[in-house]
Amino acid sequence: MKKLILLAAVSFTVMSCGNNKKDDGSTSISIDGSSTVYPVTEAMAEEFRNEDPKTDITIGVSGTGGGFKKFGRGESDIANASRPIKDDERAIAEENNISFVELEVAYDGLAVIVHPENDWVDCFTVEQLKMIWEPGAQGTITRWNQIDPAWPDEEIHLFGPGVASGTFDYFTEAIVGKSGSSRGDYTASEDDNVLVQGVSGDKYGLGFFGLAYFEENSNKLRLVGVDGGEGCVKPSIETVSNGSYAPLSRPLFVYVNSSSVKNNPKVIDFINFYLDEASSLLKDVGYVPLTPEEYKAQKEKFNTFVEKHQK
Incomplete structure (x- = not known):
């Protein structure tokens, strides 16, 4: 099993969660939230970087609640969460005109x-x-x-x-x-x-x-x-x-911002990669994958969300 090190210093500055393309042609994806989901998402990000080294994925660890606060303010593309979003957190996102999709990615x-x-x-x-x-x-x-x-x-x-x-x-x-x-x-x-x-x-x-x-x-x-x-x-x-x-x-989740889906194609690529590869990578980091049927349902849910917000 990989040595997983959670560092409070896994920090980053997010200018926007829309089009995060940089001058050198690379693209950034910002993620924050649950320390429990961090190893899952980090494992996925590591594999994704191997296939697409021009995508810079930064992952913060501020807890599920802290991650939802940033997500609701539009400061991250994806929120890692070890519980469903609460009504007050949902309200903050709505106040900022942020819509999202909730996806189950693993069991813990x-x-x-x-x-x-x-x-x-x-x-x-x-x-x-x-x-x-x-x-x-x-x-x-x-x-x-x-x-x-x-x-x-x-x-x-x-x-x-x-x-x-x-x-x-x-x-x-x-x-x-x-x-x-x-x-x-x-x-x-x-x-x-x-x-x-x-x-x-x-x-x-x-x-x-x-x-x-x-x-x-x-x-x-x-x-x-x-x-x-x-x-x-x-x-x-x-x-x-x-x-x-x-x-x-319990199930573990990621939440994806609709504006990120609309303006940053790499977010779509990463989430599809995540749902495709999770079952083969999760056991290496000590988590339990969903069934193939459950991953298929989550991917269909995500793709429906993408189609809706790319119109």
């Missing part, structure tokens, strides 16, 4: 992870995770033995994505029951590598993030199963694909 499971020396927990029920993460747990549920009396009388040290993360939104909705509903006394970061470092350096640490980041760091962390009511299941390509890893399996 959220990994619940602990330190390798944690030898007392192999599985959490959804109820136990809710007990730990719900808002009322702040300042109240602070020790492992409060979850299970057989577990150590030691502080739980929590690590998780920040509030701008689609992973945070998905986890809180699936576990707590309401998107964005969480205790606030945990170490938060939009950079999943910070969370990896936090849990891997703390015997009493507990965290969650996308499965691909566990796969990349499995030598430093231990994966814990989740019991959604049908018994304990750990996330894997198989359990995410067949839906048995519930409720922490």
Whole structure:
């Protein structure tokens, strides 16, 4: 598996998301958003650059929420997202006369992870995770033995994505029951590598993030199963694909700006390439591809969108 490095310094200046052709004949495509979707889109961009080296694809990592803010202001061609767009984010885009298409590109499971020396927990029920993460747990549920009396009388040290993360939104909705509903006394970061470092350096640490980041760091962390009511299941390509890893399996998305489709043909080429090649590249970066039929449906959806906005 490729070494995937998320850098906050993956930054760029976007002058416009329409015609981004440069003086040297090259073309730029700007992308921002989810740290979870970043490795997928970066893998696609790397392969696309090999075939079309004159297309400059820049990818920022500001979280799903941050990416939608830029996308809604017209500052990016494509938004990476680990959850669907919210009504308030959609409203911002509409205020700026931006229309878009939502495309599913992969499936991902959220990994619940602990330190390798944690030898007392192999599985959490959804109820136990809710007990730990719900808002009322702040300042109240602070020790492992409060979850299970057989577990150590030691502080739980929590690590998780920040509030701008689609992973945070998905986890809180699936576990707590309401998107964005969480205790606030945990170490938060939009950079999943910070969370990896936090849990891997703390015997009493507990965290969650996308499965691909566990796969990349499995030598430093231990994966814990989740019991959604049908018994304990750990996330894997198989359990995410067949839906048995519930409720922490989810689709991942890209959103494409209509003005970019109209004014920058390379955006069309890149998205078609993305949907054509995703199934063969995704497993290399730890994600689960859609079925061939699902990719075909997404491509038809995109091409219909292109035809509409090129008239």
